[in-house]
Amino acid sequence: MSGLVNALVIVAVAATVIARQFRARAINTDRRWWLLPVILAVVALREPGILDAHHRAESAVLLAVELLIGVATGAGWAWTTRVWTAPDGVVWTKSTKASLAVWGVGIALRIGLFALGLALGLHQNSSALMLTLGTTLLVRDGILVWRAQSLGTADRPAPAYGDDVRSARKERA
Template identity: 45%
Template sequence: MPGFANALLIIAAAGLLAIRQTKPQLITAARRWWPLPVVLAYCGLRGSGRGSHLIDVHHRYESIALLSVELLVGVAMVAAAWACTSHIRTEPDGSVRSRETKATAVMRGAGIASRLGLVGMALLIGIHQGTGALLLALAASLLVGAGSLELRGGALRPAPVLTAAVR
């Protein structure tokens, strides 16, 4: 996938997430929270062979270190903060809902700013990574954040009521 298409994919995913998370979201056991991160990771890894390199071949070790730091920042600042600062509540009907708070938005902004800082630092050093690295970091943060939120919400779900069968 060309860099421009990856950039459009990143903007579309960020817009979708921003719209979906400004209102309370139902957390159910059947909720599918993993497809978007899987698609983003696939696009990031697939595009790495066509000019959108994950690793700069001229700065191999520095590029691997940068990608690792970017993944750690994405997981720690964005994903973990998202799951820890989101408000989760149980409704009277037993359903569990989550909603982002202002602290969540601040942490997301800090995570994005730190990633942009890492990319800027890499460019100053001379490391050239494609958008595949950004897609992979975004996928990792979404996967860990949504999974953590699902685990937190699952702890609040009421236990299923088991009834004995009458013969």
């Protein structure tokens, strides 16, 4: 695929995934939650220019850092997502404002990494970004499925970091 097609795929997948996460939706732990991230990774790894041919070591380090950012973004996104069980036993998820902040930081770090690559004179392919997006989604979905499976039956939402959930302790004046 060309760089333009890769970029369009990345934007379309990211926009769809992000938009869906800010609406409450049921999570099905039995479905193939890993399929979309694996497809993105396979498409990215099939592209020949994921590493700069003239600067292999530098571009490999840059790719490794980008993948670490993807893992951190996926984990942060999953842990800032609300997960709760409805009275009928269905597990629901919804991203929070903190989840949006995690995405913002992740995007800012990726932009900074891209700028660093440009400053070092590295050729950067959109395949690296697609691989990182697949990694982010895989980590996020894996943690959410694990959280949903371990939630059990609960009658109140499980708090996510950034929620305005007050402590059950007695406040002192």
